[in-house]
Amino acid sequence: MSRISNAANSMAKLDELARQDTWLNRIHPLAKLIVTLLYLVLAVSWKPRQLTGILGMALYPFLLFEIGGLSFKGALYRLRIVLPVVCLVGILNPFFDREPVLTVFGITLTGGVLTMLSLMVKGILTVLASYLLIASTPVESVCGALSMLHIPGILVTEFLLICRYVSVLLDEADRMTQAYALRAPGQKGIARIAWGSMIGQLLLRSMDRAGALYQSMCMRGFQGEKPLFHMKRFRSCDLLYLVIWSAVLILLRVFPVLELVGRLFV
Amino acid sequence: MSHIHIDIADLSFAYEKGSQILDQLTVSFHEHDAVGIIGANGAGKSTFLKLIVGLETAQAGSIRIEEIPVEKKTLPKIREKIGYVFQDSETQLFMTTVREDVAFAPRNYSLPEDEVARRVAHALDLVHITHLADKPVHKLSGGEKKLASIATILSMTPDILLMDEPSIALDPRNRKNLISILNEFDHLKLIASHDLDLIWDTCNRVILMDQGRIAADGLTEEILRNEALLTAHGLELPLSLTNRMVTVQGPADKPPAKSPHRAP
Ligand SMILES: Nc1ncnc2c1ncn2[C@@H]1O[C@H](COP(=O)(O)OP(=O)(O)OP(=O)(O)O)[C@@H](O)[C@H]1O
């Protein structure tokens, strides 16, 4: 299987996960969306050197992976391209900020190392939290929840089309590379000389496709306002989910939980 | 219901200046017409259908649907009446699952959710793809995509059906089912296709296009049996006709036309 169809398959797998019937999938998308957004805001709001506080925020994704029945290994596998990129952010910090601030087990940490680590952890945690939402909620439900939050229809439509479109684009790229490979047997990859026209073609075809998809929406009553999604009723257990997690997240943000736990043992 | 009809006068269209695709077409369609639009590759069939639903805009001439001119501000009203199946079904489907896609139009027309569900179930049942309801669109086979895109149109319960190559990629059984769906649809329908047997089985009137002009317009029997006419415009007799002529040595049986249309 080529790398491109592999990527397409990963997306399909994620979509499949989102359509399973588990308690987490059944929670109302709006509740999950709000909790995720709250988490992102709170996690990002920690100051760069407050590493222990940020680490405390890890409780949410890890607990949810556990009780939501989602595979953590599977997540790491699917995010294997994104996570290293996230970790690159802040990699230069240790070179700029060399002031020692902390000694752990005899190792002196500089401010730069600390900020690098906390940026990495923030990045990883926010990616994991977003993954948890996407892996437990179908795309159109996320869109429906965004509409309920009064996000402008045009942005919701954009989000929906991008999600649909990434798979179309991957398919198209896959088809082109396959067609190429079939007519260039024994050749590894695509010859440098063909790159230009391949990329140009892909772009043109994608634009054509996007235009046609939009026409198809217009033919079925879409007039540029927000598309309509069917949302189930917001039940009391959804409210419970929302309230409990919000409370936990705010507690994690207000109290440096890890430090408190650490003090118990000192 | 008001009397459904489409009137087209002096319609001309070019994608690029200098290469005329449609050239001063004048034609009318009426309530119970079942019209097959045939012609060689590049004759302008798809373009013609796109103009009718306003996906392209003509440089000259007019199109009126039930007296409403097709122009930018009337498009929403017109498109509510017309179900259009694209030639390329890949681009017709944009939601993540078949069910969501088939529900898109009824939901957009603000029907209550139980009515949406009823229509979706009915449309899926008509094209025999109930088992694919929750399948992601990008995992469908070519023919399944075609069936799904037909279902997305049936759930709109349109007054007018426009279909561009509806039988492409369908296996014999699904093709047969499509024919019976088309025959049950009692209003105006325009079907552009190279599948002349499908046209033979579903249409009472045929328009033969060549280089952007109407080369012939008349009863299906007259046009599809006219071998000289067909070959002159790059087509051949429908397969079933040639077979039957050889084996039975008599005229093929044409199912009775619902409302025979006069040739102009
Ligand atoms: N987007 C476009 N831009 C420029 N020219 C186009 C475009 N789409 C179609 N054409 C040209 O317009 C002519 C008519 O195309 P059209 O798709 O209407 O033909 P058709 O009768 O449907 O053919 P087919 O049987 O192959 O589907 C063709 O010569 C085609 O090359």
Ligand SMILES: [Mg+2]
């Ligand atoms: Mg065509």
